[in-house]
Amino acid sequence: MHLYFHVPFCARRCSYCDFAIAVRREVPSDAYVNTVLREWGLRQADPVWDLSPEVQTIYFGGGTPSRVTPASIARILNQIGTDRTVAADAEITLEANPEDVTTGAAAAWRAAGVNRVSLGVQSFDPAVLEWMHRTHTAGHVPRAVEAIRASVIDELSLDLIFGLPAALGRDWAADLERAFALEPEHLSFYGLTVEAHTPLGHWTERGEVAPVDGDRYAAEFLLAHDALVTHGYEHYEISNAGRPGHRARHNSAYWRRAPFIGLGPAAHSGAGNERRWNVREWAAYQKLLEAGKSPLEGRELLDNAAIALEELYLGLRTIEGLALHQVPVPLTREWEQAGWATQGAGRLRLTAEGWLRLDALVPSVAA
Numbered sequence: 001m002h003l004y005f006h007v008p009f010c011a012r013r014c015s016y017c018d019f020a021i022a023v024r025r026e027v028p029s030d031a032y033v034n035t036v037l038r039e040w041g042l043r044q045a046d047p048v049w050d051l052s053p054e055v056q057t058i059y060f061g062g063g064t065p066s067r068v069t070p071a072s073i074a075r076i077l078n079q080i081g082t083d084r085t086v087a088a089d090a091e092i093t094l095e096a097n098p099e100d101v102t103t104g105a106a107a108a109w110r111a112a113g114v115n116r117v118s119l120g121v122q123s124f125d126p127a128v129l130e131w132m133h134r135t136h137t138a139g140h141v142p143r144a145v146e147a148i149r150a151s152v153i154d155e156l157s158l159d160l161i162f163g164l165p166a167a168l169g170r171d172w173a174a175d176l177e178r179a180f181a182l183e184p185e186h187l188s189f190y191g192l193t194v195e196a197h198t199p200l201g202h203w204t205e206r207g208e209v210a211p212v213d214g215d216r217y218a219a220e221f222l223l224a225h226d227a228l229v230t231h232g233y234e235h236y237e238i239s240n241a242g243r244p245g246h247r248a249r250h251n252s253a254y255w256r257r258a259p260f261i262g263l264g265p266a267a268h269s270g271a272g273n274e275r276r277w278n279v280r281e282w283a284a285y286q287k288l289l290e291a292g293k294s295p296l297e298g299r300e301l302l303d304n305a306a307i308a309l310e311e312l313y314l315g316l317r318t319i320e321g322l323a324l325h326q327v328p329v330p331l332t333r334e335w336e337q338a339g340w341a342t343q344g345a346g347r348l349r350l351t352a353e354g355w356l357r358l359d360a361l362v363p364s365v366a367a
């Protein structure tokens with residue numbers, strides 16, 4: 001079983017973010033735990049989602065899970081441990097913003113069972129952090145890393161964003177080097193996307209910000225790939241790299257189409273051909289559960305074609321790739337000649353150049 005908890009609270013909204021969040025100066029930690037544990041209780045009684053007796057991974061994502069009290073995280077983990085068997089080597093991840101990570105908080109998370117922290121760094125450039133409306137400064141990051149290491153949380157992942165507008169003058173290579181200097185076990189890097197109804201969406205619409213062009217985006221992606229390999233990381237998924245033996249197990253379960261249960265507002269669950277998702281807003285989610293009702297907003301049954309397409313996407317975005325027989329021979333040849341894929345041990349894997357074209361390549365296999 002793989003569990004995801006969506007913790008929706010943030011101190012303010014970042015300029016590019018369209019996630020399901022609730023901006024709160026004071027975070028209602030107790031209300032959150034009471035409500036999400038009510039949902040957990042309802043899920044216990046639902047045989048469809050009784051997927052496995054043993055919990056393999058737990059992921060607190062957001063939003064900003066580091067803004068609820070460490071005691072709240074402990075309460076949730078205690079309850080799961082009471083109701084289920086949590087595997088001795090379970091991966092338990094908490095997403096944190098650097099300014100929330102103190103020695104005391106990190107030690108309390110570790111005592112609660114958290115053994116992996118994913119730190120939302122995004123950039124080390126003060127002007128970029130300000131433009132992003134982030135609530136931390138570059139100086140918070142090394143202090144947070146020090147606190148995490150002092151608490152003996154062994155697995156540290158850093159999140160970075162690339163593909164920023166050229167006018168910001170962001171030095172992507174320098175940011176990567178600063179990340180490597182902190183010696184994280186894992187790095188995630190995501191290209192900036194412009195979403196409507198965000199400050200960035202409005203700036204772009206008004207012509208105040210020119211979105212990054214494709215060439216710059218590609219150059220930064222390839223630079224990251226080369227730098228990761230040079231520093232001994234395995235670039236094992238389009239946006240993720242880890243030191244050998246340090247892949248993100250929770251996210252890897254999604255990429256394998258393993259069943260997962262999502263709890264909290266806007267959380268999604270999936271098993272087999274079924275997908276379910278909760279109401280998006282915290283207030284609506286809380287109200288439903290306080291009334292003893294399910295927070296489920298919708299469900300979808302994937303047909304065979306949709307599952308096959310999903311398998312192609314998920315396979316090609318990881319270095320596991322696809323079995324050779326899944327890709328027509330002429331395409332395999334074409335991709336190899338273009339430098340977009342390599343084959344070995346009966347599998348076809350996209351290269352970094354191929355990953356840049358993922359959205360174009362998958363439909364050609366499915367056609």
Ligand code: SF4
Binds near residue numbers: 013014021062
């Ligand atoms: S901290 Fe994360 S979830 Fe919160 S507003 Fe910023 S990007 Fe969105």
